[in-house]
Each structure stands twice: as structure tokens, then as C-alpha cells.
Amino acid sequence: MSLEPTARPLPGLRTFLRDLTPIHAGNALIGVVFASSAPLAIVLTAARDRLSTDDIAAWFFAAYFINGLVTIAFSLAYRQPLVFFWTIPGTVLLGPALATLRHSEVIGAFLLTGLLMLALGLTGLVRRVMSLVPMPIVMGMVAGVFLQFGLDWIRAIERDFAIAAAMTAIFLVASAMPSVAARCPPLILALVTGVAVAVLQGRLGASIGDGALVADPKIFVPELSWQAALELVVPLAITVLVVQNGQGNAILTAAGHDPPVNAIAAGCGVGAFVSGLLGSASTCLTGPVNALITSTGDTRGHYTAAVLVGLIALLFGVFAPLLARFMLAAPPAFIATLAGLGLLRVLQGAFTIAFKDRFPLGALVTFLVTVSGISILNVGAPFWGLVLGVATSWVLERAQFERRNT
Numbered sequence: 001m002s003l004e005p006t007a008r009p010l011p012g013l014r015t016f017l018r019d020l021t022p023i024h025a026g027n028a029l030i031g032v033v034f035a036s037s038a039p040l041a042i043v044l045t046a047a048r049d050r051l052s053t054d055d056i057a058a059w060f061f062a063a064y065f066i067n068g069l070v071t072i073a074f075s076l077a078y079r080q081p082l083v084f085f086w087t088i089p090g091t092v093l094l095g096p097a098l099a100t101l102r103h104s105e106v107i108g109a110f111l112l113t114g115l116l117m118l119a120l121g122l123t124g125l126v127r128r129v130m131s132l133v134p135m136p137i138v139m140g141m142v143a144g145v146f147l148q149f150g151l152d153w154i155r156a157i158e159r160d161f162a163i164a165a166a167m168t169a170i171f172l173v174a175s176a177m178p179s180v181a182a183r184c185p186p187l188i189l190a191l192v193t194g195v196a197v198a199v200l201q202g203r204l205g206a207s208i209g210d211g212a213l214v215a216d217p218k219i220f221v222p223e224l225s226w227q228a229a230l231e232l233v234v235p236l237a238i239t240v241l242v243v244q245n246g247q248g249n250a251i252l253t254a255a256g257h258d259p260p261v262n263a264i265a266a267g268c269g270v271g272a273f274v275s276g277l278l279g280s281a282s283t284c285l286t287g288p289v290n291a292l293i294t295s296t297g298d299t300r301g302h303y304t305a306a307v308l309v310g311l312i313a314l315l316f317g318v319f320a321p322l323l324a325r326f327m328l329a330a331p332p333a334f335i336a337t338l339a340g341l342g343l344l345r346v347l348q349g350a351f352t353i354a355f356k357d358r359f360p361l362g363a364l365v366t367f368l369v370t371v372s373g374i375s376i377l378n379v380g381a382p383f384w385g386l387v388l389g390v391a392t393s394w395v396l397e398r399a400q401f402e403r404r405n406t
Contacts, residue, residue, distance in 0.1 A: 002124025004260035007079040019301035026185030028308035031289040050098035061215035062278035065317030070271045071310035081306035087284040089239045104223035109232035110276030118269025127261040137389040138250040140363030143350035144370025153340020160333030167194045167337045194334040215320040240284040243382040247287030255294035291346040362393030
């Protein structure tokens with residue numbers, strides 16, 4: 001096997017509490033809020049007209065609870081921020097797939113995808129492939145993906161000025177006062193401000209408490225079919241291992257970490273298999289949440305934020321029905337502003353690394369293709385951005401590849 005060795009010794013409770021700071025705790029809360037907003041809405045959009053309410057509730061439980069367990073295990077084992085959630089582009093694929101495939105066939109495709117990712121991680125092939133792609137080109141993809149979050153924040157100020165402007169003002173003022181930012185993360189202050197404005201406007205109603213509170217997980221019986229395998233397995237594996245894990249690995253590397261690429265792929269395989277049995281889309285190393293929890297704070301303690309994300313995810317999995325109602329009731333501008341502000345520094349770093357010196361043309365092509373949003377063979381724009389970016393640099397920036405290998 002080619003799995004990277006874990007950190008030794010594993011952090012005990014005393015070490016964990018020593019490394020944990022208010023900044024890390026605040027970033028963890030923001031990360032979970034992000035993962036419970038737009039990604040949750042995408043699940044509902046893809047599944048609302050195709051699956052029963054019970055099936056969707058089971059999906060929510062698996063998406064949070066199983067991935068929370070994987071996050072805690074990996075973050076402690078490697079003492080790095082390694083947050084796992086479900087694949088968003090992969091979830092988007094499921095809407096059209098459920099129109100022609102039975103749900104049991106989709107579950108079967110989830111399991112096959114998990115086994116494929118586990119095998120690729122154990123053989124070490126994933127790290128070898130990813131090492132061939134220059135970091136500036138990968139960060140060009142990251143910049144293209146995260147650009148939309150920045151634009152959504154600006155549009156939120158125009159569309160819902162009261163919430164977005166109030167949150168932005170508090171964030172900027174708190175960030176400009178180091179004594180305040182050290183005691184309470186500016187993003188937490190922005191979050192509290194947004195909730196307060198929404199409550200004052202009467203936009204968070206009492207209906208949030210209506211309905212079931214606790215999730216009712218269930219195990220699904222898979223059905224293997226060639227049609228589902230051809231339509232879903234390869235696109236899902238590429239989306240997770242190359243696109244989403246590629247984003248996460250690049251973000252963590254830029255933040256000063258050395259992510260265990262092969263172990264992450266194997267962890268995604270195990271997570272995808274187990275969560276697939278419970279009805280959820282495939283596990284991936286999340287880019288945005290890892291970006292949020294590594295954007296500020298001491299690098300040595302970033303893993304504590306990831307562990308907190310995992311613990312909160314376990315809780316959210318248990319209370320998934322209540323969580324879904326709350327996040328769907330929140331004003332879209334609240335979520336857009338929170339994500340945009342949280343990813344500002346990450347987006348800045350992505351642009352800096354992508355266009356600073358090496359492979360600038362390849363990084364630019366990758367960025368443009370990613371922003372375009374094209375989809376070919378059920379595989380999204382970020383993957384094709386990497387392919388075309390590397391091809392462009394190989395043809396027009398060949399000398400930089402040669403210098404890179406010397």
C-alpha cells in the first residue's frame with residue numbers, strides 16, 4: 001500500500017485543547033454553516049422531485065454523520081485540517097440520472113465509485129497523477145471555482161442591502177481592530193449580525209420548529225447496472241479525486257500543510273461506500289470548508305477546527321431535519337455574504353499563486369475554462385480547465401516544465 005504515515009504521537013485531549021483557539025472555533029462554525037447552506041440546497045434541488053421525503057432525510061443524515069466521522073479520524077491521525085463532506089458537482093449529476101435510473105441503481109453506482117477511489121488511493125496512483133499538474137494551474141482552477149462566491153457576495157449587497165451591507169460593515173470594522181478580532185472572529189460577528197437583521201425583518205419564522213427533529217437513517221439495497229456504472233462512476237470519481245480533492249489539496253498546501261493525497265483518496269472511497277449504503281452522494285475532501293478553516297489562525301492548530309467541524313457535523317446529522325428547515329429559511333444574501341467574506345483571503349491567495357510567475361498562461365486558460373461552466377461527458381468545467389491548462393503550458397510554456405524537473 002502507498003498510504004502516507006500518520007502523525008505520531010496522536011494528539012491527546014490536553015494537546016487538542018492547547019492548540020484550540022477562539023479563531024479556530026469560530027472558523028469551524030463558519031465552515032459548518034457554509035456546508036449547511038448552498039450545498040444542502042443543491043441536494044434538495046437534485047432530489048426533491050425524484051426521492052421521497054424519508055430518502056432525502058436519510059441522505060442528510062449520512063452526508064453529515066458519516067463524513068463527520070471521517071473528518072475527525074483523518075484530522076486527528078494526520079494532525080492536519082482534513083474536512084470531508086459530499087461532492088457538490090457529483091450531486092448535480094444525480095438530478096438527470098434519477099430521471100432515467102432507479103434509485104437503487106444510483107446507490108449501486110455510489111458503492112462502485114467508493115471501491116474505485118479506495119483502490120486508486122491504496123495503489124498510490126492518485127499522488128503520482130496529481131504531482132504532474134503544476135500548482136499555479138491547480139490554483140487557477142481554485143480561483144475560477146471560488147470567484148463565484150466573491151461575485152455572489154457583491155450581488156448580495158445589491159439585492160439585499162440591509163443584511164449584506166450590515167454583515168460586511170461589521171466584518172471590515174472588526175478585521176481592522178486586532179484586539180477585537182483576537183477575541184472574536186470577524187466572521188462570527190458578521191454571522192450574528194446577519195441573524196439579528198433577519199430576525200428583526202421577520203425572515204426567520206417560527207415554522208422552523210415544525211416537523212421532525214431527529215433523523216431516521218436507513219440502509220438502501222444497491223442494484224448494479226452497466227448503465228448506471230457508465231453514466232455515473234467515472235464522472236463521480238474524476239469529480240472527487242481530480243477536481244474537488246485537487247482543490248482541497250491545493251488549498252491546504254498553500255496554507256502550509258502537506259495533505260496525504262493517497263490516504264485522502266482511500267478515505268473518500270471508504271466514506272463514499274458507507275454513506276452510499278445510507279443514501280448519500282460520494283465523499284470528497286471539501287475545498288471551501290477547508291479554505292474557511294485555514295484562512296486565519298495558527299497553522300499548527302488548524303486541525304482543531306477540522307475536528308470541531310466533524311463534531312458539529314455529527315450533531316447536525318442527528319438533527320438533520322431541523323437543520324434543513326433552518327438553512328432553507330435563511331435569506332440567500334446571508335449565506336452568500338458569509339461565504340464571500342470567509343473566502344476573500346483564500347481567493348486572493350489563489351490568484352497570487354496562479355499568476356505570480358510560473359505557468360501564467362496555463363493558469364489563465366484553466367481559470368477561464370473553469371469560470372465558463374462547460375460540461376462535457378457529464379464532467380464539469382474544473383476538470384476540463386485542468387486538462388486544457390496543462391495542455392496549453394505543455395505546448396507554449398514547455399521550458400517551465402523542464403526547469404521544474406531539474
